[in-house]
Amino acid sequence: MATAAQTIDAERRFYGRMALAIIIAIFIGFAPSFYLMQMVSYPRPNPPLTVMTMLHGLVATGWLAIFYTQVRLVAAKRRDVHRQLGVWGMALGAAVIPIAYLTAMQAIPRGLHPPIIDAESWSAVPLLAVPAMALLLWMGWRNRIDPQAHKRFMLVFTICMVEPGLGRWPVFPPTMAGHVISNLLAFAFIIPLVMWDRKTIGSLHWATKVAMGALAFGCFARYIVWGLGIWPAVVRVLPG
Structure with missing residues (x-):
């Protein structure tokens, strides 16, 4: 019993620390363009916010707040409140996906892309993440009665x-090398989950495998379509 209790406490600490690490990484990146506008600046263009980008930022921030709250509610053994808030959280997560899509489409004519590639090709970065996020959110909802699978899908969705x-961290230059390195580091956020699985169950949880595949698609499929040169033709026929 003591060992089981220690494992539960360690699991709560793990998810709590992961939530904080994600929030900190996002906050630092979007500090000059959203969270701390006119207070912080990085040596790169900072375009003005539109209604859509403001909505995108607010909805994504709302999800981060709910995700952290849900982690803390489980740690506080308030699963009743966790379940009630989860319905609203899923609705907010569902809103993240179409808003992210529309924000990415509207960024193309605004020319919001680094100088390493054209705007249409760069749109593969956010747009290919959309189906991955949709799958993760759906799997999280579908497996909501399986706590171990549910929490893994919600973590990787985030x-x-x-x-x-x-x-957007200033340490990564707006070059292809800088983009690749930051992308690899972002994907590496799943490594603690892999290590946690191996430590606690001796192998990867099935949900971790599915979630890792979705995350890999969202992070690396862009390089395939860039190499094939097909993305501009694809994006031109997409709605929005």
């Missing part, structure tokens, strides 16, 4: 938000 924030 990890998908790290890459846009981490890519």
Whole structure:
């Protein structure tokens, strides 16, 4: 019993620390363009916010707040409140996906892309993350009665938000090398979950395997479509 209790406490600490690490990474990246506008600046363009980008930032921030709250509610053994808030959290998570899509589409004519590639090709970065996030959110909802699977899908859904924030850190130059490095580091946020699985159950949980595949698609499929040169033709026929 003592060992089981210690494992539960360690699990709560793990998810709490992961939630904080994700929030910090995103906050630092979006500090000059959203959270601390006119208070902090990085040596790169900082375009003005539109209604859509403001909505995108607010909804994504709302999800981060709910995700951290849900982790803390479980740690406080308030699973009743966790379940009630979870319905609203899923609704907010569902809103993140179409808003992210529309924000990415509207960024193309505004030219919001680094100088390493054209705007249409760069849109593969956010747009290819959308189906991955949709799958993770759906799997999280579908497995809501399986706590171990549910929490893994929700964690990796939130990890998908790290890459846009981490890519805006001033330590990563607006070059292809800088983009690749920041993208790899964002994907590396799943490594603690892999290590946790191996420590606690001796192998990867099935949900971790599925979630890692979705995250890998969202992070690395862009390089395939860039190499094939097909993305501009694809994005031109997408709605929005």
